[in-house]
Amino acid sequence: MSLVQLAGRCAGWRATRQGLLGVLVLLCALGCAGLPGIGDAPRVERLDPDRVRIASFDFPESQVLVEVYGQRLRRAGFAVDVLSGLGSREVVLPALEQGLVDITIDYTGSLLDHLGGTATDTHGTTQQVYASVQRRLAVRGLTALAPAPAEDTNGFAVPAAFARDRQLSRISDLRPLAGQLVFGGPPECRTRRYCLAGLQDTYGLRFADFQPQASRSATATALQTGEIDVGMLETTYARLGERRVTLLVDDLGLQPRENVFPVVRTAVVQRYGDRLTDALDSISAGLTTPELVRLNRAEAMDPVGAPAVASRYLDLLDR
Numbered sequence: 001m002s003l004v005q006l007a008g009r010c011a012g013w014r015a016t017r018q019g020l021l022g023v024l025v026l027l028c029a030l031g032c033a034g035l036p037g038i039g040d041a042p043r044v045e046r047l048d049p050d051r052v053r054i055a056s057f058d059f060p061e062s063q064v065l066v067e068v069y070g071q072r073l074r075r076a077g078f079a080v081d082v083l084s085g086l087g088s089r090e091v092v093l094p095a096l097e098q099g100l101v102d103i104t105i106d107y108t109g110s111l112l113d114h115l116g117g118t119a120t121d122t123h124g125t126t127q128q129v130y131a132s133v134q135r136r137l138a139v140r141g142l143t144a145l146a147p148a149p150a151e152d153t154n155g156f157a158v159p160a161a162f163a164r165d166r167q168l169s170r171i172s173d174l175r176p177l178a179g180q181l182v183f184g185g186p187p188e189c190r191t192r193r194y195c196l197a198g199l200q201d202t203y204g205l206r207f208a209d210f211q212p213q214a215s216r217s218a219t220a221t222a223l224q225t226g227e228i229d230v231g232m233l234e235t236t237y238a239r240l241g242e243r244r245v246t247l248l249v250d251d252l253g254l255q256p257r258e259n260v261f262p263v264v265r266t267a268v269v270q271r272y273g274d275r276l277t278d279a280l281d282s283i284s285a286g287l288t289t290p291e292l293v294r295l296n297r298a299e300a301m302d303p304v305g306a307p308a309v310a311s312r313y314l315d316l317l318d319r
Contacts, residue, residue, distance in 0.1 A: 052268065052276075054103040055083040055092050059186075059216050060306070061152065061234060061292070064299045065105040067310035069262060069283050075314065076279040078272075084306070088188050089114055097140055102268045103280075108133050108147055109256025111263070113193050122256030129257040143266045145280050147259035148287035154194050154255055155235040155247045159223050163246035170251040171203055174230065183207040184222050185232030194255055195232055202254045220245060236293045238300035260287060286317070 052073060056066035063084045070082045083101065086092055089111065095101040109122040112133040121132045126147060134144040156171055168174065174181070189195035190210055199205045211228055213219040219231040220239045233240065233247070240247055262280045269277060298309045 051079045051081055052102050052272075053081045053083060053100075054105075055086040055095065055101040056104065057089065057092060058085045058087050059234075060238075060299055061236060061296050062105065064295050064306045064309055065260060065292075067306040068287075068295070068313055069103070069105055069280055071307075071310050071314055072279050072283050073276070075318075076275065078276070078279075088186070090188065096142055096263060096265060099265065099267070101265075103262055103264045105260060106263050107152060107258040108261060109153075109258045110192075110194060112136065113256065119193070119256075123253070124257065126257055126259055130259065130261065137263060138266070141266050143264045143269045145262040145264060145277060146284050147261040148284040150236075150260045150287045150289045150292040151258045152234045152236040152260065152289070152292060153250070153258045155233050155237070155240075155250075156199070157220075157223060157231050157233050157240070157245040157247045158229060159226070160244055160246045162229065163248075168246070168248060170249045171199070171205075171254070172251050173248070174205055175203065178205040178207050181207050181229035182209045182211055182227070183230045183232075184211045184213045184219050184228035186219075187212040189232050198254045202252050236289065236296055238293070238296040241293075241297060260284070260292070 054066050054070045054073070056062040066082060066084065070080045073080050086095070086101070089106070092101065092104050093111075093114070096104060108126070108129045112122050112129060115133065115136040117132055117136065122129055124132070130144065130147050137144050158168055158174075162168070166173070166177065183196060183199075185195060190212075191197055193201075196207075196210060207230070211222070213222060213228075213231070216233055216237055217239070219228070219233055220237070222228045223231045223245050231245075233245070235247065239245070261284060264276070264280070295309060295313060298312070299306050302309050
């Protein structure tokens with residue numbers, strides 16, 4: 001069983017004590033891999049001080065971003081372990097705080113909301129939202145590095161034919177229909193302010209049912225097969241370009257600022273200093289939303305996946 005499979009199995013656990021959850025998940029994903037006799041799992045030292053461990057969330061864009069930033073660190077001379085698809089923010093953030101992961105790549109508004117920021121906090125300018133999340137991370141022993149221009153927000157899509165037939169272009173257009181529609185998205189969407197909970201509070205949408213989806217690809221497929229009627233897909237999701245689904249306009253401004261940025265354990269920043277932060281900042285400085293869309297499309301078409309896409313992207317940057 002691979003590291004990702006181990007992590008995915010553990011990431012299904014739910015607990016209200018998030019710090020404990022992070023420890024348990026990472027002990028399963030990392031500790032078990034270091035024990036002898038557990039299948040063919042690679043041996044990973046739990047806290048090797050000479051290696052940097054970077055973890056992604058459990059969706060493709062996050063995995064591509066972590067590969068891009070992780071490979072940049074490797075090219076800067078760091079020994080890097082990539083933990084791909086470790087889990088949701090409820091798993092990865094406690095792992096950072098516990099020192100079991102060193103770096104992740106997050107999104108400013110959603111992370112600020114997770115840390116207790118208000119809707120006003122998350123809907124300011126890029127710099128205002130970044131400053132707020134930076135302060136909240138600092139007290140947790142985490143450092144927010146500079147945000148990229150690239151943004152990716154939660155988007156809500158319907159089948160293209162359904163949008164045409166019902167003349168749907170805005171999320172508000174769903175209001176008279178929602179009681180007859182099935183909504184699909186990641187399991188954590190049900191309670192998140194900028195996902196299903198936000199659609200209920202801001203738009204007054206009460207769907208007939210919620211069906212958790214295993215991945216963004218599964219959500220897109222479920223939309224096309226009619227298993228669900230409305231689905232949560234990021235605004236930079238690769239398959240939006242296929243025109244089989246229609247992304248609805250967030251006309252009431254539910255979504256916050258969502259700039260991509262690295263979150264690093266402060267102890268790691270202090271240890272490596274500018275050599276580490278300069279390498280990470282070099283990616284953020286040039287990463288735009290159109291480039292993020294291109295990375296996602298490349299990943300969707302490449303049979304090798306995120307590592308190969310990231311390598312080609314860095315080769316272009318380094319020319």
